[in-house]
Amino acid sequence: xxxxxxxxxxxxxxxAIKHLMISNVKGRFTKVAGELTVDGANPxxxxxxxxxxxxxxxxxxxxxxxxxxxxxxxxxDKYPTMTFKSRRLEKAKGEDEYKxxxxxxxxxxxxxxxxxxxxxxxxxxxxxxxxxxxxxxxAINRRDYGLVWNTALESGGVLVGDQVKINIEAEAIKxx
Numbered sequence: 001x002x003x004x005x006x007x008x009x010x011x012x013x014x015x016a017i018k019h020l021m022i023s024n025v026k027g028r029f030t031k032v033a034g035e036l037t038v039d040g041a042n043p044x045x046x047x048x049x050x051x052x053x054x055x056x057x058x059x060x061x062x063x064x065x066x067x068x069x070x071x072x073x074x075x076x077d078k079y080p081t082m083t084f085k086s087r088r089l090e091k092a093k094g095e096d097e098y099k100x101x102x103x104x105x106x107x108x109x110x111x112x113x114x115x116x117x118x119x120x121x122x123x124x125x126x127x128x129x130x131x132x133x134x135x136x137x138x139a140i141n142r143r144d145y146g147l148v149w150n151t152a153l154e155s156g157g158v159l160v161g162d163q164v165k166i167n168i169e170a171e172a173i174k175x176x
Contacts, residue, residue, distance in 0.1 A: 004036040004132055004172035006050060011170045013052045017142070018161030020153065027059035027068075034084075036172050038132060043119075044089050048100070050170075051081045072149040075107060082106045084113075092116065100136060106145040113138050115168070130174035139165050 013032050019025040034050030054076040057068050069076040086102035096119040104113045120133035141162050142148075151159040 001045075002038050002040065002130075003175045004038060005175055006032060006034040006036070007131070007171045007173050008032050011172075012168065014167045014169075016165045016167075018163070020159060021157035021161070025059060027057060027065075029053065029056050030058050031056035036132065036170075043098075044091065046089055047086045048102070049083070049085045051083045054080055054082060073147050079107045087112070089117070094118070096120070104140065106147070109145045111140070111144055113140060125173075132172050134168075134170045136168040136170070137166065139163055
């Protein structure tokens with residue numbers, strides 16, 4: 001087993017959600033951290049624990065970011081982080097593809113989610129540190145996590161969609 005620390009400067013937790021029923025708004029959490037435990041002999045024994053700081057949300061609109069940090073949505077003062085802790089890793093169809101199942105906690109709500117995970121590779125950086133890379137995607141219903149604020153539109157529909165697509169690009173460095 002090898003333990004790797006997520007490199008927050010080379011990793012991203014991104015999301016997309018429908019806006020005005022006509023387009024997708026994207027954002028990201030800029031402060032992410034966590035550890036991967038990788039079993040090279042049996043990758044299915046590998047695991048991950050990760051977190052993102054809610055206050056680091058960035059949708060390229062400071063007013064919207066402030067609203068997302070408020071009690072209407074994430075309530076960053078009361079719930080400063082969201083976390084993920086894996087339960088199991090299963091092989092999927094492709095050579096480097098897996099299903100990663102675990103507990104996602106947002107606010108005070110924990111739900112099981114399944115990520116489609118792709119192992120992107122491993123290698124050494126210019127300083128001789130071992131690194132690994134992964135991509136993962138899933139979709140959640142924000143209402144399942146108590147993120148229920150919305151506004152009805154005069155034309156029908158709502159301001160904010162319920163389905164949130166999540167994309168994670170993670171690079172991690174082996175701990176000494």
